[in-house]
Amino acid sequence: MFTSLSFAQNGSLTLNEDPELSQVIELKKAINKEESDSNNYKIQIYSGSLSNAESTKSKFNSSVGKWSSQLVYETPNYKVWVGSFRSRLEADRALIDIHKKFPSAFIFKPKKEKE
Numbered sequence: 001m002f003t004s005l006s007f008a009q010n011g012s013l014t015l016n017e018d019p020e021l022s023q024v025i026e027l028k029k030a031i032n033k034e035e036s037d038s039n040n041y042k043i044q045i046y047s048g049s050l051s052n053a054e055s056t057k058s059k060f061n062s063s064v065g066k067w068s069s070q071l072v073y074e075t076p077n078y079k080v081w082v083g084s085f086r087s088r089l090e091a092d093r094a095l096i097d098i099h100k101k102f103p104s105a106f107i108f109k110p111k112k113e114k115e
Contacts, residue, residue, distance in 0.1 A: 041091035041109055045069075045102040046080040053078035056102075063101050067094060081110075 046056040057069050057080045067083035082098065082105075085091035091107045098105045 039109070041083075041085040041088055041107050043067075043082040043085075043091060043095055043098055043105050043107055044079055045082055045098065045105045047077045050078045053080050056080050060098075060102070064098060066097065 045060060046053055053071055057071055060069050060080065060082065064082075069080055069082045072079045072081055083091070083094055085094060088107070095105060095107055
């Protein structure tokens with residue numbers, strides 16, 4: 001025959017956090033996003049006129065919509081870019097879904113802007 005005896009502790013924890021710490025953390029998150037976003041992969045689903053770009057973006061948002069889309073102007077065309085993927089594998093997986101509605105979509109890495 002076995003006997004088991006256990007003890008439990010109840011307690012509370014009070015965390016005193018400097019309010020400025022939260023601001024610093026949010027600032028660091030924003031900086032990291034800005035720095036890494038240029039290294040991320042994107043998917044282009046359209047390039048051409050403004051009216052067609054807007055309708056393509058709207059069509060994407062209502063039909064696929066799993067990823068954010070943005071309208072970008074690069075002379076002389078308006079482009080619709082989708083997502084911000086950290087790895088090529090992640091972008092490839094998204095492209096499989098996107099190709100169902102937008103067969104001409106492709107993956108690319110945006111060029112870094114010169115300062």
